[in-house]
Every structure is written in structure tokens, then in C-alpha cells.
Amino acid sequence: DQQVKQNxxxxxxxxxxxxxxxxxxxxxxxxxxxxxxxYPAEGPTFLISISSIKDKNEDGRFTVFLNKSAKHxxxxxxxxxxGDSAVYFCAASGSxxxxxxxxxxxxxxxx
Amino acid sequence: DAGxxxxxxxxxxxxxxxxxxxxxxxxxxxxxxxxxxxLGQGPQFIFQYYEEEERQRGNFPDRFSGHQFPNYSSxxxxxxxxxxxxxxxxxxxxxxxxxxxxxxxxxxxxxxLVL
Numbered sequence: 001d002q003q004v005k006q007n008x009x010x011x012x013x014x015x016x017x018x019x020x021x022x023x024x025x026x027x028x029x030x031x032x033x034x035x036x037x038x039y040p041a042e043g044p045t046f047l048i049s050i051s052s053i054k055d056k057n058e059d060g061r062f063t064v065f066l067n068k069s070a071k072h073x074x075x076x077x078x079x080x081x082x083g084d085s086a087v088y089f090c091a092a093s094g095s096x097x098x099x100x101x102x103x104x105x106x107x108x109x110x111x
Numbered sequence: 112d113a114g115x116x117x118x119x120x121x122x123x124x125x126x127x128x129x130x131x132x133x134x135x136x137x138x139x140x141x142x143x144x145x146x147x148x149x150l151g152q153g154p155q156f157i158f159q160y161y162e163e164e165e166r167q168r169g170n171f172p173d174r175f176s177g178h179q180f181p182n183y184s185s186x187x188x189x190x191x192x193x194x195x196x197x198x199x200x201x202x203x204x205x206x207x208x209x210x211x212x213x214x215x216x217x218x219x220x221x222x223x224l225v226l
Binding site (some may be wrong): 004006015041042043044046089091094096097098099100101102103105 | 146152155157220
């Protein structure tokens with residue numbers, strides 16, 4: 001039973017436009033969420049995080065929104081660039097200090 | 112400053128065999144976690160080592176075991192390999208146990224294929 005769900009396996013956007021990646025979770029005990037980016041043949045790299053006491057966190061072109069009542073978070077990338085093309089993983093911090101990942105969304109940004 | 116390194120990069124084994132994967136943490140890090148990423152899935156937490164002891168464990172059978180050495184490097188051992196063990200195995204390192212998750216650094220992984 002997946003506790004962190006990314007229901008869109010892929011997303012294609014035009015360079016310069018906004019990319020919105022979505023993530024849902026089922027465990028209301030999760031209180032910290034992270035987004036990772038993964039290029040082929042590399043490990044995941046941390047992108048941005050958000051604590052459950054906030055509803056928004058911004059870092060440059062990347063913004064994460066958290067809607068606790070809906071158990072939903074989203075990652076916005078504005079403007080999207082071809083170098084953003086990668087697989088994006090949503091993750092929640094588990095009670096053991098481990099990370100619980102979604103299945104990922106493959107983002108393609110076309111020039 | 113070397114990041115997290117893993118060896119080998121690729122490995123092919125047959126069912127029933129045993130495999131050992133290796134991880135060297137980022138310089139200055141003392142905690143190592145292992146994850147399994149099956150095709151089309153997100154990484155799944157296997158276990159975490161700190162001070163040469165297994166501190167946390169995910170939902171994986173006893174066929175999966177590990178070790179951490181005094182220099183903080185780590186090994187992941189899988190016995191009696193099954194076809195379903197085919198996956199990318201990721202190692203992540205951090206400093207200490209009680210850290211923000213974003214301070215975990217991942218290695219490039221070892222891709223294991225079981226035939």
C-alpha cells in the first residue's frame with residue numbers, strides 16, 4: 001500500500017512555461033516532505049523541502065505547496081528549462097528517519 | 112571532495128547466488144542508508160547503519176543484511192537471490208542520525224540484474 005503517490009508517470013512542458021508536479025500522501029503523521037531530482041545514471045539529489053507547519057516554500061525557480069487537509073503537495077517550476085528534464089520524486093520523512101518515496105514523475109521540457 | 116561512491120556499477124547474478132554491494136560515504140559522513148529502486152518504482156528503504164550497527168530497518172527479509180566498517184564504509188549483502196531482487200541499489204550517507212533528510216547524499220547506485 002503506497003503511502004506516497006505520484007499519479008502522473010510523465011509530464012511534458014514547453015521551455016519557459018510552468019511545470020506542476022503533484023504528489024498525494026495517505027499518512028497524516030507525515031510532517032516533512034521533500035522533492036528529489038534524478039538524472040539517468042546518477043543518484044537522487046535534493047531539490048526542496050517543506051515542513052507541515054508551512055504551506056509554501058520557495059527557492060529560486062522552485063516552489064513547493066502543501067495542502068495538509070487534502071494530503072497533497074505540488075512542486076512548481078517557473079520558468080521551466082530543458083536542463084530540468086529529469087525524474088522527480090516526492091518523499092515523506094518516515095518515523096524511523098527514513099525516506100518514503102513516490103514512484104516518480106518524468107518531466108520533459110522541450111525547447 | 113568525493114561524494115558517495117558505490118561499487119560495482121553493474122552486476123549480473125543468477126538465482127540462488129549471493130551478492131555484495133559496497134558503498135563509501137561522502138567525506139565527513141558517518142551514517143549510511145541503503146535503498147532498493149525497482150524498475151518504475153521509487154526507492155525503498157532497506158536499512159541504516161550508524162556506529163557499525165543496524166539502527167533502522169525497512170520491510171525487507173533477512174536475506175538482506177549489511178555491515179558498516181570502522182571507516183564508515185558499508186556493504187549490502189543479499190543471499191539466495193530472486194528474480195525480483197533485480198533493481199538499482201542506492202546508498203545514501205549523512206552525518207549522524209538526527210538530521211534533516213535533505214542532508215542525505217545519494218550515490219549513483221549499483222544496478223543488479225538477476226537471471
